[in-house]
Amino acid sequence: MASKQELRLARLEERLRADGVLHLRQAAALLDVSEMTVRRDLARAPETFHYLGGYILPAQGERIGPYRLELESDEHAEAKDAASRRAAALVQAGDTIFVDCGTTTVHLADHLPADSPLTVVCYALNTAQRLAVRPNVRMILLGGLFHTSAQTFSGEEALRTIEHLRINHAFLSAGGVHATHGVTCSNFSEVPIKQAAMKRALRRTLVVDATKIGQVRPAYFASIDQFDEVVTQTGVTLATG
Template sequence: MDRKKSDRIKLIQQALQDQKAIHLREMAALLDVSEMTLRRDLGRYPDKFHLLGGHITLAFDPCDTAEYKLAEQGTRHVEEKRRIGKLAAGFIQPGDTVFFDCGTTVPFVVDFIPDDLEFTAVCNSLNVLLKLQQKPNCSIVLCGGTFHRKNQVFEHRDESSILDSVRLTWAFVSAAGVSQTLGVTCFNFNEVEVKQKVLRQAQHCMLLADHTKFDAVKTAHFATLEQFHVVVSDKKMPKTYRDLIQANGAKVVI
């Protein structure tokens, strides 16, 4: 369904908060509009956006070409995460209560939640909180505590009582590694307790993992693949994992 022009402009600005450039073709596909329509939109805001080599950037000094080239090198991996975010956001319904995990993929989910959707969000990380506060109809529950700068997570033993009082429709959980034999893992032990609790308490559990996370194992184990009802990845997700997850009765979305 086509988005209104003002919504498209806002989403482009949100996307460029996470990276310096995104290809015009990729953004047009994510917004469900033609490249020509998107070019017209951008042309109305020359003070906000530039088109350079087929990439959309925020307006900046044209002499700053080194920064642009560096950003262009890293667009592909972020674009895959953005696709995952778009697919995952489509599962949220009005009135849902959703836990948003920490990590670099989860903020992209928030980007694609319509501004007029009323829902409750539970989170324990700063990067996700900053995205959620841009959604005017979102009620936010933050699991507070000690702030860990490395992964931007708030950790406190009392946060378990906060989660105990919340009933979750969805738990959107990220991972740094997914293995058939060694399960689902992350880098930091201070994430494990919350991940495990929301997986136990949510009606529906969703794993967000791009193709680079499969056949990878990190330090902290927190789940098995069987605990997830839906796995959202990209088109390069290994077929062996697709078959395994579907055989366990879960849904794969790519």
């Protein structure tokens, strides 16, 4: 006869097959136990579950595929916008911030405070277009070789510019966040800029919709513990949680 713990783990596995990812708080409510009990259960089944930044995900969660901005823009758009809205609330008046490329952090430009001066560093054309109409924003657009599929720039010129900056807060996006394989994206050309911005930033926030948790993309750029927090549509979680 299966133990109570085995029954709980089986129920979690069934829910993850349907939803792909589950917050610890949701799992505790589903199983009618404490969050500590859920974490103890997960520790007994590392081959089946990963626990990352407050989220539970299947141990086998890899997904690799091509990336085109226009194909990604509408996918989970509401969740991406909600995550960016939460992230924008972390911005302080007078900050110099770095906004990463992609279809999640582009929404950050729409939710930045409108009543205080900001300096925003970016390297994506879609983000720059939204920032250009914000009168309180001084924009630094990193130049270089233009990549049509992702609408981004890259090259030594961009990296040299970052070297001369002091960034209060870097907001990074990712195509995958995995307990074992780290934080990844689809385009290798983005990796040097992401890493340079993180190096120059006092605070680093990862902004993703929750479907990215458990996924893996081909280009690795950071480990999860290099971030101060992870922001999704459901809230802000310490990256070491």
